[in-house]
Amino acid sequence: MICLLTTTVRGQQATGLNGLIHVPTADMDTVGMARIGAQFLPHEMVPDAFTLDGEKYNTASNYLSITPFRWIELGYGYTLMKFHKNLNPKRQTGFYAKDRYFSAKIQLINEDQWWPSIAVGGNDVWGSREDGKSGSNYYKNYFVAASKHIDYSGHLFGAHVAYRDWYRDYNHRWNGVVGGITYQPAFYQPLRAIVEWDGNGVNCGVDCRLYRYFLVQCGLFEGKAFTCGLCFCINLL
Amino acid sequence: MRIRWIVFLCLLTLLPAKGRAQQAGQVELFAGAELSYADINYLRLYDVLINVTPGVKWHLGKDWQVAGQVYLPLINDGYPERYDMIRLNMANISKEIHFDEAKQHFKVTAGLFGMERYGADLRWMYPINSWLMVHARLGLVNHWALGFNLQNDVSESEFETSQWSKFGVAGASVWLNPWATEFRVSGGRYMNGDNGLEGEIIRHFNHCSVSLFAQIHERYQSTGGSNDKSGGFRVVMMIPPYKKSHEKVVFRPASNFRLTYNAQSDGYSMKKYNTDPEENERTLPMRLPWGTGNFNE
Numbered sequence: 001m002i003c004l005l006t007t008t009v010r011g012q013q014a015t016g017l018n019g020l021i022h023v024p025t026a027d028m029d030t031v032g033m034a035r036i037g038a039q040f041l042p043h044e045m046v047p048d049a050f051t052l053d054g055e056k057y058n059t060a061s062n063y064l065s066i067t068p069f070r071w072i073e074l075g076y077g078y079t080l081m082k083f084h085k086n087l088n089p090k091r092q093t094g095f096y097a098k099d100r101y102f103s104a105k106i107q108l109i110n111e112d113q114w115w116p117s118i119a120v121g122g123n124d125v126w127g128s129r130e131d132g133k134s135g136s137n138y139y140k141n142y143f144v145a146a147s148k149h150i151d152y153s154g155h156l157f158g159a160h161v162a163y164r165d166w167y168r169d170y171n172h173r174w175n176g177v178v179g180g181i182t183y184q185p186a187f188y189q190p191l192r193a194i195v196e197w198d199g200n201g202v203n204c205g206v207d208c209r210l211y212r213y214f215l216v217q218c219g220l221f222e223g224k225a226f227t228c229g230l231c232f233c234i235n236l237l
Numbered sequence: 238m239r240i241r242w243i244v245f246l247c248l249l250t251l252l253p254a255k256g257r258a259q260q261a262g263q264v265e266l267f268a269g270a271e272l273s274y275a276d277i278n279y280l281r282l283y284d285v286l287i288n289v290t291p292g293v294k295w296h297l298g299k300d301w302q303v304a305g306q307v308y309l310p311l312i313n314d315g316y317p318e319r320y321d322m323i324r325l326n327m328a329n330i331s332k333e334i335h336f337d338e339a340k341q342h343f344k345v346t347a348g349l350f351g352m353e354r355y356g357a358d359l360r361w362m363y364p365i366n367s368w369l370m371v372h373a374r375l376g377l378v379n380h381w382a383l384g385f386n387l388q389n390d391v392s393e394s395e396f397e398t399s400q401w402s403k404f405g406v407a408g409a410s411v412w413l414n415p416w417a418t419e420f421r422v423s424g425g426r427y428m429n430g431d432n433g434l435e436g437e438i439i440r441h442f443n444h445c446s447v448s449l450f451a452q453i454h455e456r457y458q459s460t461g462g463s464n465d466k467s468g469g470f471r472v473v474m475m476i477p478p479y480k481k482s483h484e485k486v487v488f489r490p491a492s493n494f495r496l497t498y499n500a501q502s503d504g505y506s507m508k509k510y511n512t513d514p515e516e517n518e519r520t521l522p523m524r525l526p527w528g529t530g531n532f533n534e
Contacts, residue, residue, distance in 0.1 A: 034445075076470065076498065236444075
């Protein structure tokens with residue numbers, strides 16, 4: 001059973017926290033783990049506020065995150081935003097701004113032989129007041145999640161379920177009960193296959209820890225849009 | 238008033254000290270990099286300024302030290318034109334004074350500091366026990382900047398003023414050893430004459446410290462700033478080699494690389510000047526065996 005709990009750095013590359021592809025889990029990174037990384041986000045995967053001249057666009061996120069204690073993960077990330085240069089509609093377009101947000105997850109119960117791990121958390125948890133200059137809250141959401149793993153002859157299966165509540169109306173399609181299953185084969189445990197339901201569609205993908213310091217993730221969002229990410233991860237302890 | 242301050246600080250440096258510093262006569266030559274960035278417009282993702290920061294520390298013995306640092310600009314994309322100049326960033330002399338039995342520790346520095354200031358600075362640290370320390374810092378500083386006349390949008394008066402500004406910050410630190418975690422609270426009058434209060438929680442790792450901080454301060458109206466609260470995070474990453482050398486002349490990289498993210502920074506409030514070219518939030522400004530005990534890192 002101990003080996004079930006030694007999984008260290010796993011997915012949700014858009015925010016930098018441990019998770020699936022677009023769904024949070026109650027799993028935590030190993031204490032002391034820090035990540036810096038980026039993910040390509042197809043336009044289907046970003047909130048509808050990411051539009052330029054009425055069209056949604058593909059973008060990318062960058063993040064820094066850390067697990068300072070076993071029970072808490074903290075992340076800072078931003079999603080690139082496309083604008084006309086200097087907000088002049090006659091000038092060229094490009095990624096001239098970003099939407100920044102902090103993420104946090106606290107594990108209330110650690111997984112053991114019988115109990116799943118339970119965690120609460122959210123993205124865009126601080127800042128962006130409605131009366132402020134930005135008032136964006138594009139990624140603001142809160143969740144409670146549970147995760148349980150089962151080892152079957154070295155093959156590791158994970159079941160994850162969460163209830164998620166998004167703040168912005170245009171993100172409500174991702175509200176409600178979400179979750180997924182994961183599988184790590186006995187012959188190569190750094191590899192993990194993921195299938196998830198994010199409230200609006202089914203996403204699938206894989207992530208893999210490479211050369212100790214790297215984590216790569218690739219997936220299909222709602223079965224049609226490609227997403228991928230790469231992060232550098234290092235244990236500071 | 239100013240004279241009295243300077244005389245007081247000079248007299249402190251004459252007090253006796255125990256030989257706990259680096260080897261007398263040792264010269265350390267080092268170089269690092271400084272990254273400044275700001276997200277303030279729609280012209281580029283970040284305004285970026287990168288300087289190479291070669292420096293020197295000359296340990297004179299008996300806790301005296303001479304320090305200097307030069308800025309060699311590498312990239313300036315969006316910052317004022319005057320930062321394109323190769324310039325002297327720091328040149329000062331400091332003296333540590335330790336009263337071990339009374340647990341009173343002082344550091345006096347005079348000369349050119351970072352953040353375009355010169356003057357005199359006094360630090361005091363009182364480790365009450367293994368988990369609680371109180372500290373304070375007083376300074377008397379004035380502007381000092383090269384190349385201000387290259388920049389059209391800044392009035393010369395900002396840099397040509399002969400007005401001295403008083404700096405005074407006091408606070409306390411609590412060290413939680415089982416979790417290698419430190420809480421700091423400090424407040425007072427900062428470099429630009431503004432008042433503020435700051436709380437910070439720092440998680441120390443082997444060779445890295447990560448902190449979250451929150452600030453509350455006066456509103457800075459001159460640039461239309463409307464925020465009086467801010468917060469963010471810091472990362473201090475120590476760079477190997479981690480042990481101090483005892484060679485007479487040491488060539489090494491800078492001891493650390495710092496990154497500060499301030500969510501609502503107005504570029505003015507709660508600013509502090511540096512008196513050491515390698516100053517950071519992980520290493521105490523004086524060699525005290527308190528907290529991480531990483532003063533020799």
